[in-house]
Amino acid sequence: MRKYVVTFIVAVLIVAGGFLAWDKHRTPAADGEVVEKTPALSPQKSSQAEASGTTAVKGTVSESTTKNQDSQTSSNQPKSGEAGKSTGQTQTAKNVNSNNTDSKPSAGSKSDSEASAKGSSKTGGKTEFVNTYSVEHVVSNPESMNVLVNKTYRLPAGYVPPDLVYPNVPFTFSEKIDKRKMRKEAATALEKLFAGAKKDGVSLAGVSAYRSESRQTTLYNNYVKRDGVKAADTYSARPGHSEHQTGLTIDVSGSTGKCAAESCFAGTKEAKWLAKHAHEYGFIVRYPEGKDSITGYEYEPWHLRYIGTKIAQTVASRSTTLEQYFGSSIPVSK
Structure with a gap:
């Protein structure tokens, strides 16, 4: 058991x-x-x-x-512009005389950039970015040679470049006035560019370089009175948004001043030389043909922007714009 x-x-x-x-x-x-x-x-x-x-x-x-x-x-539709704009051109440019000249600003897709991403605007640098005055940022690096100024990015109110000088190059006028000035580094580079052009048998002349914010205000308001806001915005920058105010930009023409800041300049030997060689001296044609939807402005073969040889050569080799080069890395004030 x-x-x-x-x-x-x-x-x-x-x-x-x-x-x-x-x-x-x-x-x-x-x-x-x-x-x-x-x-x-x-x-x-x-x-x-x-x-x-x-x-x-x-x-x-x-x-x-x-x-x-x-x-x-x-x-691409013909627009009225500054006094004496050419008609019959797909993209109309503005006519400029020695006392009444203007240029323009920029946007695009992300690429390499030397600008700091810290404190950068998040609105730029993408394909869907729209370069418009409806979004405005004040750049925090106005004295940088790399500063991006366009319809979205503006300079601080009343900004004046610190080292404006008179470049030793011929202009279409004889007066020693503000619009002859450029920042020192850009002025030195411009002298080399003019010398290089002359060596190749091309004689250039300056038309309009530095422009103060108050001068830009006068110009822009005159264009608006004549052509209306919509038309004026295609060829003239609003106050604070002009590259000319940086002291790094200049409009150029042939030595005779013929076709100065007019669409007919595009077919000249001077324009062709600039398109081919400007980047060798640190300049770019700031508003290239066919890029108006990115830069915000019509084609301006006469509008040169100094940016330094490294960036200029990259932009030129890629047939791109500053907006596309810098992308979203634009230092702005918070």
């Missing part, structure tokens, strides 16, 4: 032990399922989020492309 009792007890212990062992392993197994699924779900969610983000960007780019095409189409 004792034998059966012992056998029964052993059997009970075995069954109880088996049950405990099953229960002990069951809980971790269930937890294990949850733990195993979590890592599997995380990448999936991340992937879905990335896919969603990509779709959103693509959608925006498509919309932007349409807008840009519309902008280019409308900008």
Whole structure:
């Protein structure tokens, strides 16, 4: 009898032990399922989020492309401009005399940049970016040779460059006035550019360089009175938004001044030489042909911007714009 009792007890212990062992392993197994699924779900969610983000960007780019095409189409319509604008040109430019001249500003897709991303605007540098006065940022690096000034990015109120000098080059006028001035580094580079052109049998003359904010205010208001805001904004910068105020920009022409700041300058040997060689001296044609939807301005083969040889050569080799070069890395004041 004792034998059966012992056998029964052993059997009970075995069954109880088996049950405990099953229960002990069951809980971790269930937890294990949850733990195993979590890592599997995380990448999936991340992937879905990335896919969603990509779709959103693509959608925006498509919309932007349409807008840009519309902008280019409308900008190709002849417009009235400064006194004596040429007609019959796909893109009309402004006529400028020695006392009444103007230029323009810029936007585009992200590329390499030497500007600091810290404190940068998040509105620029993408294909969907619209270069417009409806968004305005004050640049925090106005004295930098790399400063980007356009319809979105403006200079601090009343900004005056610190080292304006008179470059030793011929101008279409004889007076020693403000619009002859440029910042020292740009002026030195301009002298080399003029010398290089002369060596190649091309004689250049300056038309308009530095322009104060008050002078730009007068010019812009006159253009608005004559042509209206919409037309004026295609060829003239609003006060504070003009590259001329940086002291790094100059409008040039042939030595005779013929076609100075007019669309007919595009076909001259001077314009062709500038398009081919300006970057060698650190200058770029700031508002290239066909880029008005990015720069915000009509084609201006006479408008040169000093940016330094490294960036100038990159921009020229890629046939791009400053907006596209700098992307979203534009230091701005908060």
